[in-house]
Amino acid sequence: MYARTDKPVILKSWHKLILVSLLWWACNSKNKGPVHAFYHWKTTFTLGPSDYQKLDSMEVSRLYVRYFDIDKYGDKLKPLGVIEWKSLPASKLDIVPCVFITNRALQFIPDTAIQSLALHVYSKIQKLNAQLNRPVKEIQMDCDWSPETKSKYFSFLETLKVLCRQENWLLSATIRLHQIKFPQTTGIPPVDRGMLMYYNMGDLKSPNETNSILNLETAAQYTSKLPEYPLELDLALPLFSWVVQFRNDELLALRSAWNKEDLQNDTLFVHQQKNWYQARTNGLFKGEYILKNDRFRVEEIQPDLVKQAINHLYSLWKTNPVNLSLFHYNPYEIETYSCRNIEEIYRAASQ
Amino acid sequence: MKSKLILAGILKRFTALLLSSAVLCSGFIQSFACSTEDYGPYYYNLIPESDNNWDPYAPYYSWGYSLFGRSDDPNATVLNNMESWQVELKSDNVEAIRSLIFESSESSLLQLISSIKDDKALPKEWENNPLAQQLKKNKKSPVLDYLSFAKKCEKHVTRESNWWENSEPSDETGMHQLLEEGERLLKKCKDKELKERYRYQILRLHFYLGEYQAVNAYYAQHFSDSKWNNKLRFQAANYDFGAAFRLAHKQDSMPPAEKASLILKLSNAFQNCEDCAITYFEDLHFFNAQDYFEAARSTELPQQKIDIWMLGSLRSIxxxxxxxxxxxIDPNAPEIRSIMDRMLENSQQERFLRYESTLTDYFASEEWNQICMALRKGSINKKATDRAQFSFLLAYFDYISGKFHQARKELENASLLPGSENLALQHQQRVLRSLLDLETWNSKILNNAHLLIGQLNEVLAINHPELTEYTFRRLEELASNNGQMNLERLLFASMYRDIESELSYPDILMLESSFKNQEKNVIERWVSKNQKLKMSTLMEWKGNTLLAMHRFEEAAEAYKQAGHSSMLNTDPLHIRINDCHDCDHRELPGHYTQLRFCEEMVYLNNEAEKGNALSAFQYANGLYNITWFGNSRDAISYHLQSEEETEHPSFYSMSLAYPAYERALKLTRDPEFKAKIHFMMAKCEQNEYDTDGSNVSYHSYYGEDLPCDPIKNQEFRKNFLILKKQFANTEFYKMALKECSYFEHYVRVH
Incomplete structure (x- = not known):
């Protein structure tokens, strides 16, 4: 049920060649400002010459690479989706290992096991780094901690920070907008620096949401305390789209590999208003079972919106971020947005 | 009465139920429909679980994190491992086999085998084992070589995964040597059963070496068509699946046909291997709905198709x-019952948790419509022998969607269909009938005691606590709406759960008065007779509440009426220079009951009033110790009404202890005693300092010592100053200086 049409191979190649050339041409301009970075959030690292060409053209010098997730697995905590190096990152790229830990994992783990978890994470990163053959300057923890898990998470970070000192790694942590707004409740994580995740700010679960990825009106409700936030912050901005599936107005699934064209081009779906689609009947689509009347919200990001977000943040910020990272590196998205647009995003942050 | 508040408090917990089953209890809706607070995941399992839990031998029985396939089929002829050893060794001595083969250590078993082969006496620990004695009679038995080999493999093939370490085996060389040894012994062995066992061990070694392609190849060559009469054959199938699954994970993408074949391997192992539970549901994420559809298309075997749909229904379909x-495929497949149980469970749990208002009426949704259509299809299928079950589930779904009339019709229909003779189903039907009776209640039922009590007796006879509590709750609401306060209170006290924490003092007084009321009507008398809360328990709660209010004399009286009060964990009058709650509990185990403590406090207060300084001091210690900072906070903290109460300032406040110490101070002239009292007052100040709101800072996350605020320091350190200026010569002062670092710091700096 894949929607895309098959084109002759040669046409595809030409198409790619022209596109890469255009991208190189469009993106080959120098800028000052924050370090240009991307997140790499896949399980296998397969970046090759064409990817590096794109990254080079955008002057990307830093990759935040998801190494693994930590989640409850059965009755244990386990590193899940550990990165597999099918190729090694280009040597000039500065790699920042990232580890995502779920709240569920923190709820599950007893206080007494926190130090041991930090040690496990530290040595797992060490082992994965060893395959890189290059020093790492920083590692990053990603967690949307809650008041319930705060003390465990912070205690975990404190231990990890001590371990990081042995390797001269900085420890950074992702910070979400609600944590900026309510520092008294959510606390300030004991890390060297933060990465403000300026996306996923809406109410994903609500069928009334228009775009949960980036919504400037929503964001404005959270940023008034940004200037006072006591941690030095880098900035992460969205460069992705997804489809949110609802069943009976309840969130059923996030379909990150789907896009608007997929829904538009399949007769299983009928377009409703704006970015909403509905299933006409039961059926299979991209491997998933769809029930009649399931609803789908397409959430996309326009580069202009990202630039507006940057302008808003820079009007508040006392010190501009040292690193600006886009989430996440996906050749399909890069082609969709075009390197020129992405470069403009970086440029907007170089003011 | 404050019972409205009580009701509100209790009902808060059940809002989830009330809101989600709006039509269930329309009378409640007006009060709670606008509530958006999260009151936690409380719900009723109205249809008794014990009856819809499957027995552990049923297909898809789940336990803990695991899901089990079809196990222990009584008609199965395949032997399990123990049985096959019994046959192989021609021995019925299960204990001897277990001890020698399964439970022995490697060194011990190897020593035994070597002693048999060398014609030496059996090692002492094996002298009395009949199997060892039997083996000794034939030192050339091929079993000896196999047991020795299998035991050497054991440590390699039973190690638990450490997910945080690399998956490489710790002794790769040793495992490869064992592989060679296994192949050599396999060639040499003539015994068919032992040959299969060697192959099984070799397969396991390949697996734990991470040689997954070799596992699949070895399985295809030696096991796929095997007729080995041993359930280990299915364990081998599980290794085959496990290896294929791991290989699949390493691929970026996998053609649908290959994924389908992987599902077939899973279903084969899962359904035949009784020990091969799916331990991690998370692994099923690997397959999507389409994979299951492909897998079902790729097989002609009906049972395999059924297994595939069952596996798919766990996550993707x-x-x-x-x-x-x-x-x-088969309207009588036992798996259908498993799915229906799951649907029933989900409807009881998840749907009852739908307390947030949504835009869609779930019971009008397409999904709900399709569920009911599937059930209807089962209920009218003439080939199905359990049509009553389908019909019952339809009746239950009609009930939770508020179609009570239809539910009753469907319920009656269920009792006429094949399968209605099932006793568990009849019990479920009885519960549902009672639930439907509740839906007929209105204010008139309160005037029809005969009918009401008949229905209540039926509920009690069903003996399902959740149904009973739900019924009482409905009646309590009805009583409240009709101004029958006495009945309402009695019903409130009849609930099965612990309601102590929800009772305020006025509530207790009102319940007490309802209990003592001699003029009860028929319904009230019935409730009184069947209520769970006894007067003695109520009196103990009264004592606890009065103690928390520091009304010691009245508390003592209530405890006496109750005839019981709890033991405190330590001496509530004991104090230390540095508070240590746990040390006191450890070193001074309690011999005070709450009653004795209250009586002691009354006595000490009276003595203090007469001018006894020591009594006044001890009285103050008692007050200090039942705050959060003292050693006997448990005397009241468990009985405070709610979390808000335990966070109430009075629990943390020194507002009672401090003036009590001041009174003791005025009654003595002894400088040592005065120093001690001032020190206790200083501790009160320190506690107030610590709980002063303005002192909280997020910097404390870093564990940094914050400098004392000079203004606050003066405000909260008056007694330190007095001790320093007026009592520096006392022995107590010197001792306190030595033990209390805060005090030492203060004296040194100021």
Whole structure:
């Protein structure tokens, strides 16, 4: 049920060649400002010459690479989706290992096991780094901690920070907008620096949401305390789209590999208003079972919106971020947005 | 009465139920429909679980994190491992086999085998084992070589995964040597059963070496068509699946046909291997709905198709869709019951948790419609022998969607269909009938005691606590709406759960008065007779509440009426220079009951009033110790009404202890005693300092010592100053200086 049409191979190649050339041409301009970075959030690292060409053209010098997730697995905590190096990152790229830990994992783990978890994470990163053959300057923890898990998470970070000192790694942590707004409740994580995740700010679960990825009106409700936030912050901005599936107005699934064209081009779906689609009947689509009347919200990001977000943040910020990272590196998205647009995003942050 | 508040407090917890089953209890809706607070995941399992839990031998029995396939089929002829050893060794001595083969250590077993082969006496620990004695009679038995080999493999093939370490085996060389040894022994061995066992061990060694392609190849060569009469054959199938699954994970993408074949391997191992539970449901994420559809298309075997739909229904395919597919294959498949149980459970749990208002009426949704259609299909299928079950579930779904009339019709229909003779089903039907009776209640039922008590007796006879509590709750609401306060209170006290924490002092007084009321009507008398809360318990709660209010004399009286009060964990009058709650509990185990403590406090207060300084001091210690900072906070903290109460300032406040110490101070002239009292007052100040709101800072996350605020320091350190200026010569001062670092710091700096 894949929607895309098959084109002759040669046409595809030409198409790619022209596109890469255009991208190189469009993106080959120098800028000052924050370090240009991307997140790499896949399980296998397969970046090759064409990817590096794109990254080079955008002057990307830093990759935040998801190494693994930590989640409850059965009755244990386990590193899940550990990165597999099918190729090694280009040597000039500065790699920042990232580890995502779920709240569920923190709820599950007893206080007494926190130090041991930090040690496990530290040595797992060490082992994965060893395959890189290059020093790492920083590692990053990603967690949307809650008041319930705060003390465990912070205690975990404190231990990890001590371990990081042995390797001269900085420890950074992702910070979400609600944590900026309510520092008294959510606390300030004991890390060297933060990465403000300026996306996923809406109410994903609500069928009334228009775009949960980036919504400037929503964001404005959270940023008034940004200037006072006591941690030095880098900035992460969205460069992705997804489809949110609802069943009976309840969130059923996030379909990150789907896009608007997929829904538009399949007769299983009928377009409703704006970015909403509905299933006409039961059926299979991209491997998933769809029930009649399931609803789908397409959430996309326009580069202009990202630039507006940057302008808003820079009007508040006392010190501009040292690193600006886009989430996440996906050749399909890069082609969709075009390197020129992405470069403009970086440029907007170089003011 | 404050019972409205009580009701509100209690009902808060059940809002989830009330809101989600709006039509269930329309009378409640007006009060709670606008509530958006999260009151926690409370719900009723109205249809008794014990009856819809499957027995552990049923297909898809789940326990803990695991899901089990079809196990222990009584008609199965395949032997399990123990049985096959019994046959192989021609021995019925299960204990001897277990001890020698399964439980022995490697060194011990190897020593035994070597002693048998060398014609030496059996090692002492094996002298009395009949199997060892039997083996000794034939030192050339091929079993000896196999047991020795299998035991050497054991440590390699039973190690638990450490997910945080690399997956490489710790002794790769040793395992490869064992592989060679295994192949050599396999060639040499003539015994068919032992040959299969060697192959099984070799397969396991390949697996734990991470040689997954070798596992698949070895399995295909030696096991796929095997007729080995041993359940280890299915364990081998599980290794085959495990290896293929791991290889699949390493691929970026996998053609649908290959994934389908992987599902077939899973279903084969899962359904035949009784020990091969799916331990991690998370692994099923690997397969999507399409994979299951492909897998079902790729097999002609009906049972395998059924297994595939069952596996799919766990994650990727809506259960009713799987149910529909299985119905087409075999309307009497036991798996159907498993799916229906799951649907029933989900409807009781998840749907009852839908307390947030949504835009869609779930009971009008397409999904709900499809679920009911699938059930209807089962209920009218003439080939199905359990049509009553389908019909019952439809009746239950009609009930939770508020179609009570239809539910009753469906329920009656269920009792006429094949399968209605099932006793568990009859019990479920009885529960549902009672639930439907509740829906007929209105204010008139309170005037029809005969009918009401008949229905209540039926509820009690069903003996399902959740149904009883739900019924009482409905009646309590009805009583409240009709101004029958006495009945309402009695029903409130009849609930099965612990309501102590929800009672305020006025509530207790009102309940007490209802209990003592001699003029009860028929319904009230019935409730009184069947209520769970006894007067003695109520009096103990009264004592606890009065103690928390520091009304010691009245508390003592209530405890006496109750005839019981709890033991405190330590001496509540004991104090230390540095508070240590746990040390006191450890070193001074309690011999005070709450009653004795209250009586002691009354006595000490009276003595203090007469001018006794020591009594006044001890009285103050008692007050200090039942705050959060003292050693006997448990005397009141468990009985405070709610979390808000335990966070109430009075629990943390020194507002009672401090003036009590001041009174003791005024009654003595002894400088040592005065120093001690001032020190206790200083501790009160320190506690107030610590709980002063303005002192909280997020910097404390870093564990940094914050400098004392000079203004606050003066405000909260008056007694330190007095001790320093006026009592520096006392022995107590010197001792305190030595033990209390805060005090030492203060004296040194100021």
């Amino acid at each position: 809506p259960p009713h869709v799987a149910l529909d597919k299985i119905l087409d």
